[in-house]
Amino acid sequence: MIELSDVAYNYGGAELFSGLSLALAPGSFQFLTGPSGAGKTTLLKLCYGDLRATSGVVSLFGQNAAQMNRDEIALARRRIGVVHQDCQFLDHLPVAENIALPLQVAGRANEAEGNLDELLAWVGLSAQAGQLPPELSGGERQRAALARAVITSPDVIIADEPTGNVDWEMSQRLLTLLVELNRMGKTVLIASHDLNLIRAAKAQVSANVLRLKGGRLQAGVAL
Numbered sequence: 001m002i003e004l005s006d007v008a009y010n011y012g013g014a015e016l017f018s019g020l021s022l023a024l025a026p027g028s029f030q031f032l033t034g035p036s037g038a039g040k041t042t043l044l045k046l047c048y049g050d051l052r053a054t055s056g057v058v059s060l061f062g063q064n065a066a067q068m069n070r071d072e073i074a075l076a077r078r079r080i081g082v083v084h085q086d087c088q089f090l091d092h093l094p095v096a097e098n099i100a101l102p103l104q105v106a107g108r109a110n111e112a113e114g115n116l117d118e119l120l121a122w123v124g125l126s127a128q129a130g131q132l133p134p135e136l137s138g139g140e141r142q143r144a145a146l147a148r149a150v151i152t153s154p155d156v157i158i159a160d161e162p163t164g165n166v167d168w169e170m171s172q173r174l175l176t177l178l179v180e181l182n183r184m185g186k187t188v189l190i191a192s193h194d195l196n197l198i199r200a201a202k203a204q205v206s207a208n209v210l211r212l213k214g215g216r217l218q219a220g221v222a223l
């Protein structure tokens, strides 16, 4: 679905990583781990077409991202649900409207009615639907961000530290939601520092662990 082949990236200075290859096969569940600053967020951004590789090929659903125009990238992006590290809500809009926003952007606002109630219940936020994002707890924000990422029923879920700043119980709950999505056939890639969470996931799902360190990506990491 998404493939990186011999990819390098730099922000204008020294190379952050190079010779990096990665395939997100349909239905796979993968974790990306590695030290702070190694480039995990950058790698995720390459996977969802937010950044262009300095060299190498990024392929989004069979198309070379470097040869795609803005509209084509936007269309590919609609097949990817992203949970950002900092959630990125519009603070003046109620939680339910924030979650429904991707449907509006995709011109599918008419699908919101049934979907939204179901999704709010799934993430346990039915009672918070009318609240503003700043009124939510950390765990509630993370669950709202996950609901927003999946409302369009994307093929791929990419989550950047989706359990950052929440306690163990809440991170388990978020993990369960991500595992459920994978069981529904979604391809999942999660960047996480939390090795206990990754171990817990491996007990529930066949997950590959990637480690990005010193500009190199190692696959099949044993914990």
Ligand SMILES: Nc1ncnc2c1ncn2[C@@H]1O[C@H](COP(=O)(O)OP(=O)(O)OP(=O)(O)O)[C@@H](O)[C@H]1O
Pocket: 011, 016, 034, 035, 036, 037, 038, 039, 040, 041, 042, 043
């Ligand atoms: N827009 C940018 N411009 C310049 N440098 C950047 C930019 N974004 C990130 N960097 C640098 O690139 C490196 C990798 O950042 P990135 O956020 O990808 O790492 P990370 O592994 O996700 O870190 P963390 O685990 O702390 O979130 C860091 O040194 C960071 O300062």
